[in-house]
Amino acid sequence: xxxxxxxTTAPVDGDEEPRSQSIAAVxxxxxxxxxxxxxxxxxxxxxEISAELGLSKAAVHRILxxxxxxDLVALDPDSRRYSLGPAALGLxxxxxxRIDVRSMAAPELAWLSAESGETATLSIRAGDVRMYVxxxxxxxxxxxxxxxxxxYPLHAGASSKAFLAYLPAAEIDAYLSRAALAxxxxxxxxxxxxxxxxxxxxxxxxxxxxxxERQAGAASAAAPVLDHDGRPVAVVSVAxxxxxxxxxxxxxAALLLEGTGRLSARMGHVG
Numbered sequence: 001x002x003x004x005x006x007x008t009t010a011p012v013d014g015d016e017e018p019r020s021q022s023i024a025a026v027x028x029x030x031x032x033x034x035x036x037x038x039x040x041x042x043x044x045x046x047x048e049i050s051a052e053l054g055l056s057k058a059a060v061h062r063i064l065x066x067x068x069x070x071d072l073v074a075l076d077p078d079s080r081r082y083s084l085g086p087a088a089l090g091l092x093x094x095x096x097x098r099i100d101v102r103s104m105a106a107p108e109l110a111w112l113s114a115e116s117g118e119t120a121t122l123s124i125r126a127g128d129v130r131m132y133v134x135x136x137x138x139x140x141x142x143x144x145x146x147x148x149x150x151x152y153p154l155h156a157g158a159s160s161k162a163f164l165a166y167l168p169a170a171e172i173d174a175y176l177s178r179a180a181l182a183x184x185x186x187x188x189x190x191x192x193x194x195x196x197x198x199x200x201x202x203x204x205x206x207x208x209x210x211x212x213e214r215q216a217g218a219a220s221a222a223a224p225v226l227d228h229d230g231r232p233v234a235v236v237s238v239a240x241x242x243x244x245x246x247x248x249x250x251x252x253a254a255l256l257l258e259g260t261g262r263l264s265a266r267m268g269h270v271g
Contacts, residue, residue, distance in 0.1 A: 028053070029063050032064065035049060035052060042128035042129065044083075045080065049082075067085075072087045072088050073085045105225070108236065109236070112236070112259050113137070113238075116248065117140065117240075118138060119138060119240065120135065120136045120236065121134065122234055123237070125232070129154065130159060131150055132150070153179065155179060156183075157215075157220070160214070161199065161202060162208040163232050165202035166203065186212075207223040208222045211246070220240075222238075223237075
């Protein structure tokens with residue numbers, strides 16, 4: 001009597017096709033998320049994503065629905081446009097914990113804070129926002145302290161304007177064409193022409209100033225850390241209570257430019 005043997009390890013016909021489809025679905029979802037990343041746009045609609053990635057609107061809607069269910073994207077119910085959600089910010093914070101710019105800048109922040117007697121901060125940019133990723137606070141009773149990991153728009157405050165001023169002209173134009181320039185305080189610059197004039201001044205002197213533009217009662221000077229192409233990879237600021245800081249602006253700015261000059265040189269910038 002012949003024994004008929006059947007393999008228990010050979011792949012069943014069709015197994016590879018579902019697997020490849022699953023991989024493709026993951027890749028499409030990643031492509032959608034990357035559209036919101038650094039250099040991308042803060043908000044996107046289904047039609048824009050569809051055109052950008054060459055996907056059907058139905059496919060884009062399915063992907064966005066899945067990403068929404070995990071808080072990776074959020075939907076504005078009025079504009080029907082999507083932006084990154086809190087879970088994406090959480091992933092970003094995990095990445096920020098290990099990026100080299102923080103360790104590279106740490107000694108300069110400590111030096112700046114010690115020399116100025118004020119809080120020294122480090123910010124990075126993510127698309128249309130920037131956020132603090134590190135700070136050194138001076139040992140004095142009245143001082144400034146920032147919220148690490150919270151996104152802020154690029155038009156409000158010294159650190160934000162230092163990023164915006166050093167972007168290529170086309171990127172500045174694109175940002176101003178889509179940004180609402182909403183006020184964060186009564187001192188926030190919300191007029192486009194006035195903001196453009198200030199950005200030109202920032203580029204000329206090398207640093208930005210803010211007196212209560214992002215937070216009432218706070219003041220700061222901020223300058224970019226530039227890479228070999230002259231693009232801002234980070235921004236360093238010196239911040240303190242507005243009344244005290246007014247008398248410290250010149251000294252703080254000089255220290256700031258000295259520190260960011262060293263950091264920019266380490267990033268390959270020659271200027």
